[in-house]
Amino acid sequence: MVRNLDDLIVRTCSRIMVPFLQIYSLYVYVHGHTSPGGGFQGGCIMAASFILLAVAYDIGEAKRRFSERLNALFCCLGVFIYAGTGAVSLIFSDNFLDYSAWRHILPAGPVMARYYGIAMIELGVEITVMAVMVSIFLDLVTAGEQEAVLERNHD
Amino acid sequence: MIEYLLVKHSYWFYIAMIMVGFYGMMAKNNLMKKLIGMNIFQWSIILYYISIGSKKGGTLPVVITGQAARAADYINPLPHVLMLTAIVVGVATTGIALALLVILYRKYGTLEEDEIIKAIKQ
Amino acid sequence: MNRLLSLCITVLAGLLLLYGVEEFPRWGDPQQPANVHVSPRYIEKTLPETGVPNAVTSVLADYRGYDTMFETSVIFTAGVAVMMLLRRSRGKKS
Amino acid sequence: MSPEHYPSLIVVTPLMMSFIVFAAGLFNRRICYPLVIATLCACFYFSVTLLARVMQQGSPIHYYLGAWDPPWGIEYVVDHLNGLILVSVALIALLVGIYSRSIAAGEFREEKLPQFYTLFLLQVTGLLGMTITGDAFNLYVLLEIASFSAYAIIGMGEGAAAFAAFRYMIFGTIGACAYLLGVGYLYILTGSLNMADLRDLLPPLYGSRVLMAGFAFLMVGVAIKMGLFPVHPWLPDSYTLAPSSVSALLAPLFTKVGAYVLLRVLFTIFDPTFSVTVIPATAVLGWLGVAGVLFAGVMALAQADLKRMLCYLIVAEMGFIVIGIASANRFGLTGAVLHTVNDMFMMACLFTAVGTINACAGTRNLRDLRGINRRLPVTMGVFVVAALSVIGIPPLCGFFSKWYLVLGAIKAGQWAYVAALLISSLLSAVLFFRVIEQVYFAGHETGDGSKTVIDRIPLSQLAPMVCLALCIMLLGVFSGKLINTVIAFAVPAAL
Numbered sequence: 060m061v062r063n064l065d066d067l068i069v070r071t072c073s074r075i076m077v078p079f080l081q082i083y084s085l086y087v088y089v090h091g092h093t094s095p096g097g098g099f100q101g102g103c104i105m106a107a108s109f110i111l112l113a114v115a116y117d118i119g120e121a122k123r124r125f126s127e128r129l130n131a132l133f134c135c136l137g138v139f140i141y142a143g144t145g146a147v148s149l150i151f152s153d154n155f156l157d158y159s160a161w162r163h164i165l166p167a168g169p170v171m172a173r174y175y176g177i178a179m180i181e182l183g184v185e186i187t188v189m190a191v192m193v194s195i196f197l198d199l200v201t202a203g204e205q206e207a208v209l210e211r212n213h214d
Numbered sequence: 215m216i217e218y219l220l221v222k223h224s225y226w227f228y229i230a231m232i233m234v235g236f237y238g239m240m241a242k243n244n245l246m247k248k249l250i251g252m253n254i255f256q257w258s259i260i261l262y263y264i265s266i267g268s269k270k271g272g273t274l275p276v277v278i279t280g281q282a283a284r285a286a287d288y289i290n291p292l293p294h295v296l297m298l299t300a301i302v303v304g305v306a307t308t309g310i311a312l313a314l315l316v317i318l319y320r321k322y323g324t325l326e327e328d329e330i331i332k333a334i335k336q
Numbered sequence: 337m338n339r340l341l342s343l344c345i346t347v348l349a350g351l352l353l354l355y356g357v358e359e360f361p362r363w364g365d366p367q368q369p370a371n372v373h374v375s376p377r378y379i380e381k382t383l384p385e386t387g388v389p390n391a392v393t394s395v396l397a398d399y400r401g402y403d404t405m406f407e408t409s410v411i412f413t414a415g416v417a418v419m420m421l422l423r424r425s426r427g428k429k430s
Numbered sequence: 431m432s433p434e435h436y437p438s439l440i441v442v443t444p445l446m447m448s449f450i451v452f453a454a455g456l457f458n459r460r461i462c463y464p465l466v467i468a469t470l471c472a473c474f475y476f477s478v479t480l481l482a483r484v485m486q487q488g489s490p491i492h493y494y495l496g497a498w499d500p501p502w503g504i505e506y507v508v509d510h511l512n513g514l515i516l517v518s519v520a521l522i523a524l525l526v527g528i529y530s531r532s533i534a535a536g537e538f539r540e541e542k543l544p545q546f547y548t549l550f551l552l553q554v555t556g557l558l559g560m561t562i563t564g565d566a567f568n569l570y571v572l573l574e575i576a577s578f579s580a581y582a583i584i585g586m587g588e589g590a591a592a593f594a595a596f597r598y599m600i601f602g603t604i605g606a607c608a609y610l611l612g613v614g615y616l617y618i619l620t621g622s623l624n625m626a627d628l629r630d631l632l633p634p635l636y637g638s639r640v641l642m643a644g645f646a647f648l649m650v651g652v653a654i655k656m657g658l659f660p661v662h663p664w665l666p667d668s669y670t671l672a673p674s675s676v677s678a679l680l681a682p683l684f685t686k687v688g689a690y691v692l693l694r695v696l697f698t699i700f701d702p703t704f705s706v707t708v709i710p711a712t713a714v715l716g717w718l719g720v721a722g723v724l725f726a727g728v729m730a731l732a733q734a735d736l737k738r739m740l741c742y743l744i745v746a747e748m749g750f751i752v753i754g755i756a757s758a759n760r761f762g763l764t765g766a767v768l769h770t771v772n773d774m775f776m777m778a779c780l781f782t783a784v785g786t787i788n789a790c791a792g793t794r795n796l797r798d799l800r801g802i803n804r805r806l807p808v809t810m811g812v813f814v815v816a817a818l819s820v821i822g823i824p825p826l827c828g829f830f831s832k833w834y835l836v837l838g839a840i841k842a843g844q845w846a847y848v849a850a851l852l853i854s855s856l857l858s859a860v861l862f863f864r865v866i867e868q869v870y871f872a873g874h875e876t877g878d879g880s881k882t883v884i885d886r887i888p889l890s891q892l893a894p895m896v897c898l899a900l901c902i903m904l905l906g907v908f909s910g911k912l913i914n915t916v917i918a919f920a921v922p923a924a925l
Contacts, residue, residue, distance in 0.1 A: 142446045154435070195309045202316050225360060239604065240338075255607055256607060262611070277382055292378060299404065310418060313417070314421065314585050314595055317421060317422070334593060355643055356639055356640045373631075400503065402496065403504065420583075
């Protein structure tokens with residue numbers, strides 16, 4: 060199902076593009092506060108960089124840089140950051156997801172605490188979206204037999 | 215008449231899309247085509263919501279700092295937010311559906327609905 | 337038969353949609369209820385209340401942040417679902 | 431944490447624990463099950479506390495997520511109606527969670543178990559969230575979480591399960607999108623997504639065509655998700671082929687929570703005057719219910735597969751609930767709410783029993799089950815208790831809800847409803863006595879070990895089943911108290 064594409068131009072170009080994609084993804088995430096963008100969009104671009112690696116090289120290359128278990132951990136880490144950011148307000152007996160509770164932790168007023176809270180949950184969204192997109196892509200493209208495909212490519 | 219059509223043009227498109235998607239979802243025999251119909255169906259609803267959010271004379275809802283924002287100057291952000299969620303749901307549906315299709319293809323060697331039903335009945 | 341039935345249902349749904357659109361507000365009308373009831377606060381108060389100039393972000397992550405948490409969970413669910421349905425590991429039957 | 435945060439905790443705890451279970455499963459698979467059970471216990475505790483508080487203060491609890499006031503932010507509302515549903519959902523989820531251990535170990539490969547438990551918790555999150563939320567759009571998102579986990583788990587089932595899951599997905603997506611479209615129609619009219627706010631804003635607009643179309647879409651969406659008669663075809667296949675460990679969770683709860691959403695749409699978002707008089711929605715629903723009850727009763731009789739028979743029974747029970755709603759008077763609605771709760775327990779009981787029978791006998795075919803009572807006496811006893819309750823034998827809970835449904839139908843002057851209810855009871859009596867006759871009395875089969883049979887089932891299967899059967903009896907005995915203290919306040923006052 061997966062063939063190795065051995066093309067110098069494709070490989071070189073995608074290798075050059077990957078860091079730019081990743082920087083751009085972070086830019087989109089950070090600028091979500093002041094311009095169109097945010098965690099979901101940034102996460103998709105970040106996932107695209109890994110998917111580009113997997114397409115231009117092979118699945119193994121993408122997986123060497125981003126192992127299966129790490130990916131699975133990232134999947135739940137992102138949503139956990141999100142829910143955890145919300146749950147912190149419960150500790151200060153504010154309502155769930157009331158980011159202004161972060162004023163007790165950060166040196167900021169209630170409004171700026173919300174600002175930072177939004178940044179935190181967007182980071183969570185970015186991480187989860189990136190990890191899940193990569194995971195779904197790899198599972199679908201190898202029909203779930205990642206290990207088998209890896210072995211075949213290794214031979 | 216033409217004016218009447220133009221005033222709501224966005225809504226006509228969404229109705230056309232919804233009908234195309236719905237028909238594809240129900241009538242097509244190939245499961246992949248059903249899935250494509252399903253995507254068209256979901257996207258038509260997204261188009262509908264986005265149409266609600268538009269506002270003549272409004273710009274994108276990024277408030278310029280340093281001056282009091284007037285609601286009439288910016289388009290309605292709420293439908294966009296709702297549709298971001300709907301887009302994500304659409305992506306997730308497509309992912310799971312493709313996974314199910316991979317399983318079905320592995321098992322029956324085809325994605326034609328009638329052939330799969332025939333294989334199941336045997 | 338199947339196609340005819342589908343066509344009938346599709347046409348019925350289309351007629352229902354047309355029936356509703358008849359009384360929709362004009363497209364882009366600044367005075368339509370959707371634009372005057374809840375959303376003005378999001379635009380006018382986003383900066384003083386959340387410090388974020390982008391109203392979409394502030395609504396997404398703060399006013400309706402709870403929806404977005406579940407949106408992210410939907411993505412997570414899809415990831416786990418695809419993993420569960422497809423992934424096979426080495427050593428077992430493949 | 432103080433009890434005022436329980437409305438959010440009841441949903442957030444299973445959600446967060448699902449991530450933890452998933453992460454923990456990567457390192458140690460054995461830890462998943464205790465975590466799941468602890469979470470479900472916590473949910474049950476929260477739900478009971480919430481219901482107790484609602485009963486104590488007599489008015490709904492409101493919880494503003496993110497501390498934003500309702501029309502702008504998302505609000506959770508707990509009143510008598512959803513407090514009761516929350517307790518039932520949480521209790522059944524806990525019992526099925528305990529039950530699932532040994533069954534799931536036989537159904538899934540070991541490395542899939544953490545993922546299975548993750549999806550199990552997400553399913554519970556979705557169901558609890560749908561029940562507690564007071565925001566129309568939030569309900570859609572939670573509905574999708576519950577649906578996605580259902581698609582995935584059903585797709586892991588036996589035989590043609592993947593195909594059944596795909597069909598379920600097509601139907602489910604149409605349903606969810608129709609619901610979303612309906613919410614969009616309400617939004618374009620009012621600009622609000624909050625249920626209570628919509629209720630205040632909508633009355634001047636009754637008669638608007640947009641509202642009619644939106645209402646129609648909401649109804650279609652909810653009907654598909656709850657498996658109402660003409661749009662039920664996804665239900666028998668997918669729930670029959672779903673793994674036994676989870677069909678006991680999905681089949682009783684998802685459809686009943688759908689029925690609860692129907693109640694919310696009809697009587698919370700819209701005023702009863704709209705649903706009953708402006709649009710004769712309840713009349714249409716009533717006839718669909720009658721048709722569904724009769725159709726599903728006959729279809730159930732034709733099934734040889736025990737689990738598929740139960741699936742058709744679910745369609746029939748949805749018809750009962752809808753008939754109760756369609757009666758549109760206090761008796762009918764009391765019956766509908768009571769039947770929603772009773773039916774959760776009865777169906778959970780039947781499905782767990784059938785799951786155990788399937789695991790032990792290796793078959794669900796009625797003809798191969800004769801004499802199974804000698805191998806599984808307690809399981810069959812539990813099955814019989816639930817079956818008698820479904821038929822409507824007095825001390826058990828099924829009788830009381832049917833009694834109220836019949837009273838409601840008589841008061842509404844709809845004799846067709848009464849006839850359908852009675853005929854259906856007769857049909858289910860035939861249905862279950864056929865099973866009982868087949869199992870207990872149809873000849874002797876010498877237990878010569880031709881099939882691989884486990885003679886003793888683990889306590890983790892037995893205890894939840896017995897608990898469910900006890901719940902059926904207790905619900906029957908205390909149904910008067912339940913109606914007077916909870917359901918009387920859950921029925922909309924305008925009726």
